[in-house]
Amino acid sequence: MNDIEISQQTTLEPIEKIAAKVGLTPDQIEPYGHTKAKITLPLKNPKTSGKLVLVTSINPTPAGEGKSTVVVGLGDAMNQAGHSTVLALREPSMGPVMGMKGGATGGGYAQVVPMEDINLHFTGDMHALTEAHDTLAALIDNHIHQGNALNLDPRQIVWKRVLDINDRELRQTVIGLGGRTSGVPRQDGFDITVASELMAVLCLSEDLSDLKERVNRILIGYNYDREPVTVGDLKVGGAITLLLKDAIKPNLVQTLEHNPAIIHGGPFANIAHGCNSVLATQTALQLGDYCVTEAGFGADLGGEKFMDIKTPVLGKTPDAVVVVATVRALKYNGGVKRADLTNENVAALKQGSVNLKRHIASMQQYGVPVVVAINRFTSDTDAEVAALTKVVTELGVAVAPTTVWADGGAGASDLAAKVVAATQQPKDFHRLNPAGTDLMTQMTTITQKIYGGARVELSAKAQRQLKTFAKYGWDKLPVCMAKTQYSLTDDPHALGAPSDFTINVRELSPRLGAGFVVALTGNVLTMPGLPKHPAALDMDIDADGKITGLF
Template sequence: MNDIEISQAATTAPITEIAQTLGLTPDQIEPYGNNKAKIKLPVTGDTKNSKLILVTSINPTPAGEGKSTVTVGLGDALKRQGKKVAIALREPSLGPVMGMKGGATGGGYAQVIPMEDINLHFTGDMHALTEAHDTLSALIDNHIQQGNALNIDPRQIIWKRVLDINDRALRQTVIGLGGRTSGVPRQDGFDITVASELMAILCLSKDLADLKARINRIVIGYNYDKEPVTVADLKVAGAITLLLKDAIKPNLVQTLEHTPAIIHGGPFANIAHGCNSVLATQTALKLADYVVTEGGFGADLGGEKFMDIKTPVLGKTPDAVVVVATVRALKYNGGVAKTDLEAENLDALAKGSANLSRHVQSMQHYGVPVIVAVNRFTSDTDAEIKQLLDFIHDTLHVPAYDTTVWANGGGGALSLADAVVSATAKSQAFNPLYQPEDDLMTKMTAIVQNIYGGKDVELEPKAKRQLKTFAKYGWDKLPVCMAKTQYSLSDNAKLLGAPTDFTIHVREFVPKLGAGFIVAMTGNVLTMPGLPKHPAALDMDITADGKITGLF
């Protein structure tokens, strides 16, 4: 059976029972039907003895890595061993669901359910974020139309509109056409919703008051005197915040094995910070002894951003890191075409393993125990699995385990779970990559050299001018969120494996003061993806009785 058939055949427990396993009473949740719910805030509890496990991976490839699948399978394995566990994941975006990447609910017998609801509209968080973001856009343009008391320069508005679907035609637009009553004409554009600063703010806010305070700090553009204009200047933070009053509450669902899963927030890791919400992770830590979460894409993106952007806000560092790798993806990094990955190729596997080595070393920099989970595919040969495990043990000197969670659920990760429990019991000293007082160039250089394995950072003229402006306003000491291709350690998507001595090219910076970081736009990375030649939407359908087909 495929993923959706497995999900549809599953027997779900009432969401009230899942809540009870975490110690939540019926009046602490807001059910959305029988199998999903919002968790009311605040949730009380002590997090000091809870263990946090971060799951990340090598660079993603068309071959697939199964990071979310391993995250779910590991959570189920810990539950099978009698641990009180919760999984904390991001919400999927409709863009990749309808496009090419797929969903974010795991796969096979290591899934969160109901996968159709989660991958489509879920509890409406994405829609609320889209509406809140575009409400702010409308208020900005209305302010200009109604006399522009703040002297906003329409040419210097950096707040684009958003849509939660891949639509390349909207990357660059012109608005306000149609005469005096239709607004002031200006250049605009759309990002995908998960790239919205509101998404990052929602995922980094500690409560409703913090959410409102962060929204007030958003820089929407500049006035004719080249001074920044914020939401606080527009006096509309209250209206934007109230549109997110329900979206701020974490969502509770379950896995196929009835392990509680808290799914909330969904920033992409290539163009945003790639982690689920602080509130969801904190809630899980208050309610469970072991929390398994993930950072989007590879360790160079979601892994690094979890450590350097989310951890300081969360107030807790991971107790262990699991790096997911597959034989297929490493062979792809070793030069094998996607069409030839089924065939055994030990030479390509050996060459591509350098990519895994780089990601393990980058996570080791933080001083946290690292474990490798080899996610086995049916085409992997015993010789390939043995060679990879031997390389990890003998060369990288970290524990590694062959996992089969897609086929066997939690039963396919019991050895991995044992290793994780042992690793989290060890004392450790977290080693941050950079210090808060470091400037942006120092922070970017630390990331490029210690995480990517590169040599230098090069700024294009616009980025150089922006750094001077940021220093004037004191923004040059904020954390940096690198917007970079997920397919390579460099900013060139075609440069696979573990390249060295390369330069990361920053074309511009985007200040996101509400989120609390500066985004560095590198290479040709885009904040509004496009659909592929054969989007996944072409294979989807729904029957007369409401049964969904073709959704993975």
């Protein structure tokens, strides 16, 4: 059976029952139907904060790593072992759902459900973010059309429009071409919603007041005197915030094994900071003895950004980090073609394991215990799993094969025991870049200590931007590296663990509301395109409303 068929065979428990398992009373949730709900914050009488487990992975490959599947299976396994555990996950974006990557609800017998709802419109958070973002865009252009009291330079508007679907046609656009009554003509473009600064703002806000303060700080462009103009200057921060009044509340659902999962926020880790909301993680920590959470893509992206961008706001650092790896992906990193990945090849596995070693080392730099989860596929041979286990063990790192896709929580019992043990070990957490470090130093440190590279080179445009940022005091904000997820370098075709390479930064984008600067490297795009055979071609719905083809 495929994922959706397994999901549809499961009888879900009423969301009120799931809420009761973690001590939420009926007045603390706002049901959206029978199987999902918003959580009303702040919580009444929350527990003392639990232990935090961060799950990340090696660089993703076309073979698939199943990180979200492992997260769900691990949470179920910890609950089976008697450890009260709540998951905190990201919301899927319609772009990859309809495109190529798939959703973000796990797979097989390690899923969060209802998967159809979560992967499609869910509770409307993505729509609210899209509407809020584009409302701001409309208000900016209306301000210019109605006399431009702020003296905004239309050539220097940095606030694009967004859409939560991969649409390459909208990367570059020209607007306002309908004559004098249709606005001021200017060049514009679209990003995907998950790349919107509003997504980052929502995910880093501590409450509604903090959300509004962050919204007002957002840079929308520059005036003719080259001075920055913000949402606060436009005086529409309240209007934008009220559109997000429900979206800021975390969403409660369940796993196939009826354990609680909080899903909220969904920034991509290759073009944004890649972590679910601070409120979701804080809530999970307050409701369970353990919170298992994930960061997007590999440890070089989501993992690093969780440590350096999210933890200062979260007020809690991980007690253990799990790095997910697969035999197939490491063989791919070792030079095996995708068509041959089901064939045993221990030599290629060992060669490709340098990618895993790099990610283990990068996470260990933060002073937190690391555990490796081998997400086992049916094509993996005993010899390959044994070889990979030996590679990790020789590094002095705990490792456990898992079979959660086929076996649910039971397939991660060994991993759960090792993760719980890791959380009891002493840690000495420290950020890679202390607060106040300048942007160039931050980018160089990440390149050298996380990616394994040698240097950073700025384009002429990025160099000019860096000088501008220094003028306004933005040059010491945390950096959010926008980089391909497929490689440790900015070249998606450079597999394994390259060294002595250069990261090329073509542009810097200040995200003052989020509180960081995005460094766009290589050819990474903030509006992806659909593949030749998008997943949408395989989807259907019958007269009874039964969905097929959604993974």
